[in-house]
Amino acid sequence: MPGKQQRQVLETIGDRCAALWNAVQYRCRQAFFKGEPVPSYAALCSEFKEHPAYRALPAHIGQEVIKKARKAWDSFFACLRLYRKGELERPPRIPRYWKDRRTGKRTFCVIPVKAPTSYALDSRTLSLTLPRDLREKHGGRLVLHTKGVLRFHGTPKTLELKYDRVKKRWYAHQVVEVPEPARKTRPEKYAALDLGARVLAALAVEGLDRQILFSGREVWKDFLYWTKQIAEEQSRLNQAGRKTSRQLRRLYQVRTRRLKHAFVALAAEIARILKQHRVTTLFLEDLTGIREDMDFGPKNLLVHNFWAVRQLRNLIEAACTRAGIRVVPVEPRGTSSRCAVCGSPVKRPARYKVVCERCGCVWHADANAALNILLWGSSKGHGAEATPLKPLALRWDRHRWVSRFESAAGTLYATSGSRMAARAA
Ligand SMILES: [Zn+2]
Known part of the structure; x- marks a missing residue:
């Protein structure tokens, strides 16, 4: 539940994420169209280390944007393999830029944060590391009030802040690693x-x-x-x-x-x-x-x-x-x-009903199944x-x-x- 000023800060960070995303996608798409291999995550990281769009973000956000952009290509190639095997009806589309299709203007949608060293989330607040140039003006970290229930308890992993354009609201999605539930040794049922x-x-x-x-x-x-x-x-x-x-x-x-x-x-x-x-x-x-x-x-x-x-x-x-x-x-x-009951073939007089002639049972078809x-x-x-x-x-x-x-x-x-x-x- 960001206030008015905080909304502007989020929009600024979101826009910088979009700028970096688009720069990475431009690089990858050019490589792809030229028939060259699309650079790996590690290669992209070292390539973009001094890039102004990367420098404008805290490292934990910048790295995660690059990772997310590269993952879009992984999933594109995976879909392409499926398509060539005939397991997909339509060919997948190559990863796109974050921009408004009508106006062509850059739009923000996601702020990914790599690890809980750069954020803290409890049931009331979410605090976030700010880009260097915004720190002084906003007192170090951005502290937002939140609403919601933390359903899972475990090791916190990445966080994604997403802007819902329909509701005009920000949502935080957190990955939590939960230990495998202990299965008690009970009699099989x-x-x-x-x-x-x-x-x-x-x-x-x-x-x-x-x-x-x-x-x-x-x-x-x-x-x-x-x-x-x-x-x-x-x-x-x-x-x-x-x-x-x-x-x-x-x-x-x-x-x-x-x-x-x-x-x-x-x-x-x-x-x-x-x-x-x-x-x-x-x-x-x-x-x-x-x-x-x-x-x-x-x-x-x-x-x-x-x-x-x-x-x-x-x-x-x-x-x-x-x-x-x-x-x-x-x-x-x-x-x-x-x-x-008896395993013999049944007749199906209506869609929901099966009748067994041998033992005279009348079943609901789905219950029988x-x-x-x-x-x-x-x-x-x-x-x-x-x-x-x-x-x-x-x-x-x-x-x-x-x-x-x-x-x-x-x-x-x-x-x-x-x-x-x-x-x-
Ligand atoms: Zn029967």
Whole structure:
């Protein structure tokens, strides 16, 4: 929360970072276009040691800008290799300058700081080493008030100050090295998760006779609502002969954040359930077979679905790892085409339903799939589980994941008895 003067200081430092970034990119791009090798980080550091743009910044910021600029090339070359192997649809673009595309003017966006020797961050303040020429005027260091929660505790590493042009606010992103969570030696217990779009996640836990389904309905409904808002703003802009606006960027940001909110909460809820049931290993189906489940909603939703499910997968993996639960990816192997009770092929009269003719079971398709992954993963044969009970469906109420019949105030996935108790309370 910088004050007015502090904002100007941040903008000055940000602009100097952009100047150095652009100088480094110019050097690299020239080398690339001439067919010469792009200089390494070490080579760039010694080349730019006396450069005025580098000298105008504290060493810990200057070095980090060069490192970041060089990393952009690493990632460009990595993408280029993937593209040549046919694993990317479009060729990657070479690293760009930090400038406004419309006006061509240089813009600041990030101030990277290498190590905590040049900054200090606690829950209230962030202090920063200033460039030499600004020190006297501003009393040595820049001390900013901050708002937020420090979620992770460990060894602090690099810090990035980012300016959000839509919100017109500065944000600090800190890397913290957290020690690997100690995994207690507990008896192995397994769970399995099947990911999709209609049902975002279907969870089967060993020893639990009901599977838990996380419905995607409300999440996508909300996503489509904001998509519609975006389309309306775009048509307004078209009529005015413009391409973009701050309002449009804001709408995109809101849509992304609301989707992510639901996903982060889902991942946390799964980690919580697994911990509660003392699960040690989670089998997570790989995403290769997922596209069939996604052909619903307007056409452009399909692309979003694919990226969204991948993001959800990463969030779940991270949440489980933090909770000390091992995550094992599982190849999809016809998990939805066999009955989890007897193993014989099933019929699928509706998308969400599978029927086994041999044992007469009627399953929710995703619950069946999750249980199949669990049986396969824990290498237990079919027939181990009893007849399927109706799975427990959770929906997103825009704050948390609740059972379909519960209000937001109730406890999550309580049994009917304790749900009544919660109601009465
Ligand atoms: Zn069966």
